[in-house]
Amino acid sequence: MLSVAVCVSGGGTNLQAIIDAVESGRIVNTKIVKVISNNPNARALKRAADAGIEGICVSPRSYETREAFNQALLEALTAAEPDLIVLAGFMVAVPACVINAFRGRIINIHPALIPSFCGKGYYGLHVHEKVLERGVKVTGATVHFVDEDLDHGPILLQKAVAVKENDTPEILQRRVMEEAEWILLPSAISLIAQGRVWIDEKGITHIKES
Numbered sequence: 446m447l448s449v450a451v452c453v454s455g456g457g458t459n460l461q462a463i464i465d466a467v468e469s470g471r472i473v474n475t476k477i478v479k480v481i482s483n484n485p486n487a488r489a490l491k492r493a494a495d496a497g498i499e500g501i502c503v504s505p506r507s508y509e510t511r512e513a514f515n516q517a518l519l520e521a522l523t524a525a526e527p528d529l530i531v532l533a534g535f536m537v538a539v540p541a542c543v544i545n546a547f548r549g550r551i552i553n554i555h556p557a558l559i560p561s562f563c564g565k566g567y568y569g570l571h572v573h574e575k576v577l578e579r580g581v582k583v584t585g586a587t588v589h590f591v592d593e594d595l596d597h598g599p600i601l602l603q604k605a606v607a608v609k610e611n612d613t614p615e616i617l618q619r620r621v622m623e624e625a626e627w628i629l630l631p632s633a634i635s636l637i638a639q640g641r642v643w644i645d646e647k648g649i650t651h652i653k654e655s
């Protein structure tokens with residue numbers, strides 16, 4: 446059984462997609478053991494409570510220094526003893542101490558096709574604003590492993606989504622979630638739970654046939 450800790454910051458629709466997929470059996474052999482939010486008011490915490498999952502808030506505002514927050518986040522994650530940490534709309538730069546403690550065991554969902562529209566400043570609605578500003582006709586979402594560099598680690602899954610005439614950032618964000626994010630993130634977790642994912646020495650991810 447794969448033990449998963451999920452880190453969130455806001456609405457938690459990706460968390461909900463994971464909860465629903467575990468319940469329906471679309472994600473196999475997996476238990477969500479803890480939800481951690483940096484934001485006490487995140488709707489994601491209510492979603493966790495409704496699903497009977499332990500949810501806690503670890504807010505930078507409760508700590509005098511960033512270092513103290515980083516340690517508290519590490520302790521909260523370590524206490525959950527997860528096999529996998531899923532960043533599902535987690536708007537916090539993951540500290541090096543967490544990456545070191547869970548190397549190769551953290552995945553993130555990014556709402557664009559990496560290496561496009563990613564890195565510093567590309568988060569939340571801004572990603573979709575930049576996509577529309579540039580006028581690309583295809584965007585999408587990416588699930589990748591997390592390393593020290595932002596939106597940089599080995600790519601696990603990607604799915605393309607059409608950009609349409611008259612899209613606003615909000616409309617596009619919703620389409621990327623519906624058509625890509627809520628499908629990709631559960632798929633990625635299930636593949637990992639089945640032991641079908643490996644990363645080669647060049648940092649390329651491979652998926653074994655079932």
Ligand code: GRF
Nearest residue numbers: 455456457458459534554556
């Ligand atoms: C998603 O678009 C995710 O890719 C991005 O933030 C959003 C989070 O949405 N990083 P939610 O909290 O899962 O509803």
